[in-house]
């Protein structure tokens with residue numbers, strides 16, 4: 756049974772500089788499982804089906820179901836490969852090894868808007884800490900298409916591709932990678948996910 760220590764992961768991640776810094780939340784060790792159990796404490800670490808080494812940390816059994824996450828990841832990758840390509844399978848490998856933490860609340864903090872403007876005080880709804888770890892805020896009953904899931908996956912894909920950073924300032928000029936095409940890609944993929952009720 757795999758055992759994760761998110762504290763360690765998150766601490767390393769903060770040193771790697773994502774778009775926005777956030778406090779480390781999970782100080783305890785959590786054991787992974789293939790099925791969610793309402794009688795056990797949360798967050799729980801669940802295997803994402805069909806994603807070889809993909810896991811998700813969930814605040815309850817519905818946010819979201821592992822099969823929904825799996826399907827959303829498949830759709831993202833299919834669209835990504837079609838739009839941007841994946842010549843060395845770097846994005847495929849990043850997704851296959853991805854850890855997604857679903858949080859039940861946004862976090863106050865700063866970062867960059869989509870056009871690269873620095874925002875000092877806002878509500879952070881998602882963050883990519885490394886090419887292998889992202890967290891996403893999801894409300895009760897909210898579908899994946901209405902969260903920052905696809906947005907964060909673009910950071911993951913860019914990070915996996917350039918091996919250096921996830922382009923935290925988006926369309927801004929401090930980091931390279933993210934273009935208007937990527938911003939439009941979010942809308943298109945989310946539209947598709949919503950139509951599939953994901």
Ligand SMILES: [Zn+2]
Pocket residue numbers: 774906910923925
């Ligand atoms: Zn971002």
